[in-house]
Amino acid sequence: MIIKLDENPGTEEVFDFINEAISKRAFIIIVACCRIKYRGRATSRLGSGDRTIIIKTDGSFLVHQDYNLEPVNWQPPNCKFKTRMENDRVYICGVRRNPPESLEVEICKTHMISYHIGKDIKKLELAGYEEDLRTMIMESPELIEKGFRPTSKEYQVSTGFIDILGKDKNGSLMILELKSRQAGVNAVKQLKKYFEDFTDHKDFVRGLLVAPSVTEDAQELLEKYQLEFKALEPPKELKSAKSVTLDFFNK
Template sequence: MKIKVKQNPESMELINFLNEALSKRAFIILISCCRIKYRGRATSKLGLGDRTIVIKSDGSFLIHQDHNLDPVNWQPPNCKFQAIIEENKVFIRGFRRNPYESLEVEINKTYLASYHVGNDNKTLELAGYEEDMREMVFKDPFLIEKGFRPTSREYAVTNGFIDILGKDKNGDLVIIELKSRRAGINAVKQLKKYFDDFEDHKKFVRGILAAPSITEDAMELLEKYKMEFKELEPPKELNHEKNLTLDFFKK
């Protein structure tokens, strides 16, 4: 891991430092007092203040204030950079096309500058989404109810895709809408849309909203539409844990 650090660099030092870092596609961090202008999908200005500026090796550009999770200004990956010096001030400009956007930082003073090229070849393993729920329900249909048999997932209808389509123990069609989080009005409306696609045979069609919980409003609407709610938690085991479990049982 290579890392280079400079405290309180002068303008010329900083610009050399930045150009060196940019040419190496390094991960750059600056703690600077700066002004910011953005023009693109919207327009913004931010007056003088201390901020943390980050340029990633994929061309992401982030400027953070000392509060909020989101950066106050940013540019998505593949942004191109210019670092220039003008009247003894360093300007960093990041721009991209489609849509055209530019983000310009006028740096008054830099307290800390660092760049590094690290090693990281891991990707996030994440569990707890609708996809996992679909898998789970397909594998264990009784989680919905006894006798339920799923027939297809992501079934295309006029209004979109039905998460899971199947039949219940009486052979009636069942439309299942999955939500990995607390379901709201919108989930009910979505299910209703799919439900309506079968209005010719409504007597033999059931709509089930499966989610860990549901808002009161949504429950009311659901009942009004004569549809049902099934409490269902998304699986939260990671894949390798599932595999471990499988391996365990195989032994």
């Protein structure tokens, strides 16, 4: 781990520090009083105040105020940086094409500056989203109801893709709309839309919303449209945890 840091550096020091860090493709952290201008997909301005500025090795550019999870201003990866000094201030400008946009930070006073080059090869393992729910249902259709047989997933109809299509124990067509989180009215409307794509069918068709829960409004809409709901959570077990468990039982 290479690391360099400085407390209350002067303007020129900051300027050199940033240029050195950018040329080394280091991870830069600056705590400074600054002003910010953004122009691109929208236009924004932020007056003078203490912020935390981050430049990542992939060219991501973030400015954080001391509240909110989200950065107040930012630039996605691969933006190009230009720095300059003017009137005892350092300017960092991050420019991106497609869409064309630029973010300029004017640093008035730097409290702390650091850069580091670390090691991190690990990727996040994540479970518990819609795809996991779909996989679980395809593997264990009885979770929906006894006799349910999925016939296809991501079935294309004129208005979009039906998450899972299948038949119940009586052979009736079932349209499943999946949500990994509490479903709102929009989920019901979407299901209704797919449902209507099959109204030309003579046979009885069922529309089923599958989600951990529904909002009250969505519940009412389901009843109005004669659609059904099945409470089901996406599995939240990590693959690595699963294989560990399997190994454990295989011993």
